[in-house]
Amino acid sequence: MKQRIFLALVLIVTLLPMAGVASAAPPDQEEVYTVQKDDSLWGLAEKYLGSGSAYPAIVMATNAKFKEDETFTYIADPGLIQPGWKLVIPGTAEAAELLAEPQVITMTLFEEPDSLNRAYTTMWYALIVLDMLNPGLWAWNDNLQPSLEMAAQFPTKENGLISEDGLTITIPLNEDAKWSDGEPVTADDFVFTYEMIVDPANTVMTTWPYADYLESVTAQDDHTLVLKFSEPFAPWATTIFDFVMPEHVLRPIFEAEGTIDNADWNRNLTVVNGAFVLKEWEAASHMILEANANYWRGRPVLDQIHVMIVPDDEAQMAAIKAGDTDIGVFLSYADIPTIEALEDVDVVTVLSGYNESWFFNLNTDATAAKNGHPALQDVRVRQAIAHAVDFDAICQKLLFGGTYPPGTPWEEMPFNYPDANLYQYDPEKAKALLDEAGWVDTNGDGTRDKDGVELVLVYVTTAGREVREQTQVVAMQYLADVGIGITVQNGSYDVFWNSYGDGGPIATGNYDIAQWSSQAEGFPDPSDNQWLCSEIPSDESPAGNNWYGICDEELEAPFRAQEVEMDPNKRIELFHEIGRIMTEKVYWLGVWHDNDVWTVNKRAKNVKISGADCFWNCFEWTGM
Amino acid sequence: MTRYIIRRLLQGILLLLIISVILFALTNAMGDPLASFGGRRRIRSSDRERLTRQLGLDKPVLVQYAVWLIGNDWMDVDVDGDGLPEAKGTRRGILRGDWGNSFMEKRPVNEIIAERLPNTLLLMLTCEVVIILLSLAIGMYSAIRQYSLFDHVFTGLSFIGYSMPIFWLALILMFVFAVYFKKWGLPIYFPTVGKYDLTVGPTVLQVAWHMVLPVATISIMSIASYSRYIRSCMLEVIGQDYIRTARSKGLTEGVILARHAFKNAALPLVTIVGMDLPLLLGGAVVTESIFAWPGMGRLFWNAAQDTDIPVLMGVMTLISAAVVVFQIITDMTYTFLDPRIRYD
Numbered sequence: 001m002k003q004r005i006f007l008a009l010v011l012i013v014t015l016l017p018m019a020g021v022a023s024a025a026p027p028d029q030e031e032v033y034t035v036q037k038d039d040s041l042w043g044l045a046e047k048y049l050g051s052g053s054a055y056p057a058i059v060m061a062t063n064a065k066f067k068e069d070e071t072f073t074y075i076a077d078p079g080l081i082q083p084g085w086k087l088v089i090p091g092t093a094e095a096a097e098l099l100a101e102p103q104v105i106t107m108t109l110f111e112e113p114d115s116l117n118r119a120y121t122t123m124w125y126a127l128i129v130l131d132m133l134n135p136g137l138w139a140w141n142d143n144l145q146p147s148l149e150m151a152a153q154f155p156t157k158e159n160g161l162i163s164e165d166g167l168t169i170t171i172p173l174n175e176d177a178k179w180s181d182g183e184p185v186t187a188d189d190f191v192f193t194y195e196m197i198v199d200p201a202n203t204v205m206t207t208w209p210y211a212d213y214l215e216s217v218t219a220q221d222d223h224t225l226v227l228k229f230s231e232p233f234a235p236w237a238t239t240i241f242d243f244v245m246p247e248h249v250l251r252p253i254f255e256a257e258g259t260i261d262n263a264d265w266n267r268n269l270t271v272v273n274g275a276f277v278l279k280e281w282e283a284a285s286h287m288i289l290e291a292n293a294n295y296w297r298g299r300p301v302l303d304q305i306h307v308m309i310v311p312d313d314e315a316q317m318a319a320i321k322a323g324d325t326d327i328g329v330f331l332s333y334a335d336i337p338t339i340e341a342l343e344d345v346d347v348v349t350v351l352s353g354y355n356e357s358w359f360f361n362l363n364t365d366a367t368a369a370k371n372g373h374p375a376l377q378d379v380r381v382r383q384a385i386a387h388a389v390d391f392d393a394i395c396q397k398l399l400f401g402g403t404y405p406p407g408t409p410w411e412e413m414p415f416n417y418p419d420a421n422l423y424q425y426d427p428e429k430a431k432a433l434l435d436e437a438g439w440v441d442t443n444g445d446g447t448r449d450k451d452g453v454e455l456v457l458v459y460v461t462t463a464g465r466e467v468r469e470q471t472q473v474v475a476m477q478y479l480a481d482v483g484i485g486i487t488v489q490n491g492s493y494d495v496f497w498n499s500y501g502d503g504g505p506i507a508t509g510n511y512d513i514a515q516w517s518s519q520a521e522g523f524p525d526p527s528d529n530q531w532l533c534s535e536i537p538s539d540e541s542p543a544g545n546n547w548y549g550i551c552d553e554e555l556e557a558p559f560r561a562q563e564v565e566m567d568p569n570k571r572i573e574l575f576h577e578i579g580r581i582m583t584e585k586v587y588w589l590g591v592w593h594d595n596d597v598w599t600v601n602k603r604a605k606n607v608k609i610s611g612a613d614c615f616w617n618c619f620e621w622t623g624m
Numbered sequence: 625m626t627r628y629i630i631r632r633l634l635q636g637i638l639l640l641l642i643i644s645v646i647l648f649a650l651t652n653a654m655g656d657p658l659a660s661f662g663g664r665r666r667i668r669s670s671d672r673e674r675l676t677r678q679l680g681l682d683k684p685v686l687v688q689y690a691v692w693l694i695g696n697d698w699m700d701v702d703v704d705g706d707g708l709p710e711a712k713g714t715r716r717g718i719l720r721g722d723w724g725n726s727f728m729e730k731r732p733v734n735e736i737i738a739e740r741l742p743n744t745l746l747l748m749l750t751c752e753v754v755i756i757l758l759s760l761a762i763g764m765y766s767a768i769r770q771y772s773l774f775d776h777v778f779t780g781l782s783f784i785g786y787s788m789p790i791f792w793l794a795l796i797l798m799f800v801f802a803v804y805f806k807k808w809g810l811p812i813y814f815p816t817v818g819k820y821d822l823t824v825g826p827t828v829l830q831v832a833w834h835m836v837l838p839v840a841t842i843s844i845m846s847i848a849s850y851s852r853y854i855r856s857c858m859l860e861v862i863g864q865d866y867i868r869t870a871r872s873k874g875l876t877e878g879v880i881l882a883r884h885a886f887k888n889a890a891l892p893l894v895t896i897v898g899m900d901l902p903l904l905l906g907g908a909v910v911t912e913s914i915f916a917w918p919g920m921g922r923l924f925w926n927a928a929q930d931t932d933i934p935v936l937m938g939v940m941t942l943i944s945a946a947v948v949v950f951q952i953i954t955d956m957t958y959t960f961l962d963p964r965i966r967y968d
Contacts, residue, residue: 104823111926114728200704203678203730206671261730283739284918285819306822310916311926314795319816322803494659494931502672543668 003101004064007094030061030094032072035085041078048089056103056622057095061088077605102303105604105623107327108310108319112284117266118243119197119204128329129307131615132289133274136242137171140612142350144413144524146237147616150177150185150244150273152223154237157566166232166566173223176296179246179271187219192247201259209239232564234571235522238612246271275300275619284309300619320345320599326623327607328599332467333402336597344602351413352611353523354594355406356468359506359514360587363549365538370509372549375455380437382586385513386423388430388482389475395592398470402597406590408579409518414572415526417579423586430482439483447485456485457512460505463490468515471591501542509549517594524612526575531559531587548587555581625959628967629952636948643944647937648689657681657727657931674705679727692724692937693717718941724934726927733938736923741905743819744919746831747912748904751839755846756897760890762847763854767862767889768881778851785848794841794914801837817916838915842908850896858889891961898954902946906939 007030033044041059042052049057059075065088066074073085081087090098113126116133131139138146138154146154152172155161161170177185194217196202197210213233218226227240245260249271253263265271269278275297276289287307293299308325310316317335319325321342331339331347339347360382361372375381391405406412407420434440439448439455448455459475461468469490476486491505496516498504506514520528529535533551537544555578562574582588600607606620658672658681676682680691680701696713703711716722723733766775798816805813814837815821820830861867862885870880907921920939927935958965 102823106822108817115730120730200706203675203705205675206668208668208671267729267731282819282918283736284922285743285916286822288822308818308822308916309918310817311913311922312916315798315817315914315916318795318798318803322806322816324816324818492655494655498656498659499672543670 003097004061007061007064007088007090029091031089033087033089035081035083035087037083039081039083041075041081044087044089049092049095054095054099057090057098058087060098061090061094064088103301103623104304104306105302105327105607105621106306106308106325107329108308108316108325109329110309110311110313110316112287112309115266116269116278117245117260117263119193119202119245120261120266122205128614129287130243131274131613132276132305132618133269133272133278134243135274135613135616136244137240138237139616140238140524140610141616142608142610144351144610144612148174150174150190150241162566166564167229169227169229169236170220171225171227173225174296175223177273178294178296179248179273180277180292180294181271182294183246183248183271184222185244185273186222187225188222189244189247190225190241191217191219192251193241193243193245196245196250196254196260203259203261209233209236214240232566234563234565235525235527238522238525242613244273246273276305279304295619297619300621302618302621302623305618305621320601323601326601326604331597331599333399333597334467336400336402339599346600346602348598348600348607348609349402349595350598350609350611350614352594352596353413353519354517354596355409355411355519356471356515356517356591356594357409358589358591359518359548361509361512361514361548362587363509363536365536365549370549372509373455373457373512374453375437375439375450376457376512378437379585380433381439381455383423384430384433384437384482385479385484386586386589387426387433388484389478389589390425391589391591392425394471394474398467398474399592403592403595406593408582408590409520409528409588410526410575410579411590411593412595413524413526415575415579417576417583420579420583422583423589427478427482434482434484441483446480446483448483454485455483456487458489458510459486459513459515460489460491460511461515462493462496464493471515499543500537500547504547507537507547509547514547515591526571527563529559531555531582550587552581552585552587555585555587625967629956632952632955636952639948640941640944644693644937644941645689647940647944648692648933649685651931651933651936651940652685652688654928655931657933659931676705677702677707678705691715691717692934694719695722718937723938726935727932728927728930728935733934736935737920737938737942740907740918740920740923743917744905744907744912744921747835747838747842747917747919748907750835751842751846751908752897752900752904754839754843755850756893758843759847759850759854760893762851764858764881764886764889766851766855767858770859782848782852785844788845790841790845790908791910791914793844794838794911797837797841798914819917834915838908838911838917841911841915850893853896854889854893857892858885861885861889864888887961891958894957894961895954898950898957899947902943902950905943905946 041055045055045058046052055078059078062072062075065072071086072088075081109125111123111125113121113129114123115121115126116130118127118130118134121127135149137151138148141147148154150173152174153159153161155169155171163169173185173187179185194210194214197204198207213229213231213236214227215230216228218228220226227236229236246265249265250260250263254260260266267281272278272292275292275295277292278287279290280288286309289305289307291300291303310319316325316328317338320328320339323344336347339345360376362376363370363372364377365371395401395404408417410416434448439450441448443449459472461472472488476488479486489511495504496506498507500507505511520526530545530547531550532546533556535544535546536549536551537547558574558577562571562578565571565574596611598609603623605622606617608617610616657679658675680688680696683691691713695715695717697716699713700709701711701713702709715724718724725731726733726736729736762778766778769775802814802816815834818834820826820834824830867880867884870884905920906924907919909921909925911917912919912921913925923935924939927939955967959967
């Protein structure tokens, strides 16, 4: 800041207009330059500063001058300058000083990672930091396509790297990939990672899917990894080896202590394979990441990334407004209007695979405690509910129009069924359907009934989240208007998603309509086993994920088929079929498409945030 | 006197044991530590069972307390979570100096506390000094110049300052002095969050600059209440007979205040400060969260949300021990300050 004020003073004192005259020697003082046709920043830097790559100095000097004098331009995109723009070309000394300042991008997180070893954490904040430090075979980019990192090729059936039966996958590894200490990344690192995850001596978070589906992981040679599956596992590409541990660092520890639970590397990441190394981590305060000169793509342009831990969302908003942070995380839809009013900050919504959903309790087994309301068994009642609630209005009013109701759980992905939005807001149609299904208000108490049973549904979501509670109030009103009564019974978020075996409220069927934000487990892979018959939990198999009691052969067939379908186009067709069935039978209703909301300051360039591996392209980021 | 101190110390140890039992029971009733383990993804039921056994959470609460207190290296534990104990435990218990490992961060609790404690002490001791100086100054001046303009203004400000919710005050200070000052182009503006500017580094100036707003937030509320207290104590002291005697002896007002009134009026402050000092260790939960100051308050808050029992027990044991010790010290200090008080 002080340097920029100094530059401005120098400029005022030594104002020498030089309208684009080419001079052989670089000037020692600043000058004002007007852009001519066919000029480029690289060319100007080449001409005036001696080297094209010094162009950031021109950008920084011009943008600083813009703050004092608006006749100069603000260069938002160095790749695009227009003739007639007024620029400041700094003298060589000033340029050198500007370039010597480290290029930094700052971000704020709400919580600090509990561990930087991906096997020991499921915390989202840890995973996004690890995107920058420790990628695996590939990262999923902002178009949900694989961006190769440690792998040299993405295996498919066409290129022969996936066997005919789909059980053997051969992955050639990137021969340029190195650890930050110079050791090459080899297949042995991956084999070691697998061994550490499945070894019972390590208290890892989960062994899924390594222990469940992988029969063996072998190194055919230094740069060829072979995975052998015990059964076809469709989401293999998104769930296996999204990170890798350095064998040369951790194996000695494992052999000495019998476990890597207490390894210093788990927090200190002394050796990494990503674009940045962890230079400093002051607990609860911040992390400083520095460019990794040994990164296989070459040293990133950005010098440092500063990660600040800011637990309060209002404080994050203050930091965004003051420009103390370049990337803000996890904003709510209500914040979007505030951010859009700021001139130098963009709102970025990213497909994350999450959709705020309504699930219906369709259990009908012998255990009465688990069963849902009998009315829900009739598809006409579910269709009536879909017509009765105006989800569009909810998105407009409660979420400030920042999003819309999704058609299927795979909204915005190629797997989404295109004709999913069948149920427009139509309370008259809802009433007609309910009448047809036999639910009428015989006793005049405001809610419909049939055979002595009142149509009152138990509506459940997590307590304490304001926007959810507001949605409940609004939905209750819509449903009351068509004669459906609602009892709200919210649960604490820390037990809400407990499994049947752990007595979770949803898993044990204590709801009729349950609302939460749901994502397929292997996102961006669409596979989701929570709709399968076999996943209905019971005392014999308490770990099942199908808490809705849906057992429909018509739905089962395409789900089973997609699990083993390796042809991407055929898989999309299967999901369209699934979407059609789920929509027609109203097994699921979308409340709002729950994309992640980020803010990115305009000074941070090339930041493309992915919904799967958020910071996958940090090697391309620049900040000026 | 020595016997009194020894007796108090022994009572203190017994008290700490009882406190630790109550705290352990309460933290274990708070919720399921494993519930926070699944971040955005659920962990499987089989993993939860394994983790429960590996962390020793399947044992009865009394056994878990015994392990926390005296360790488990004298018994077999289930290291791999398969349900069968096979190896000796590694924990030595808090009585032998092992505070346990955090469930979330999987590293020793005393390491975590040692990282945060200096930040908290820096913030809180600065606050305490500011609070003492300013409340003494304001309280005494208000009492000496009772019903003057100064007194009325500061009485009003005290009521306002005391009634403001601290999170609101923190955010208002942050938005006005950090965001809007910068937006309006004022030459001096404060930073929003953090302990220091990462591009500059942890210099004394940086840390001090970043401390201004958090210290102001915490101090305003305490100054509001303590200054009232000092004011009323001072008024009471000024009305005493010995002050009239001193005046009638011919001493100047200034000497009376300095030699007689000040010490007597400040005595109750010793009690308050004595109670405050151990609580300093707990930090200021809300202020630290809002200003992103890496202290003990935030540690405690996060641990409470995650039901990270070893961290909670560690922090609360530390504070309890400090309270017990400081109570004894305060009582001892009284005997020095007030000759009328003696213990036997």
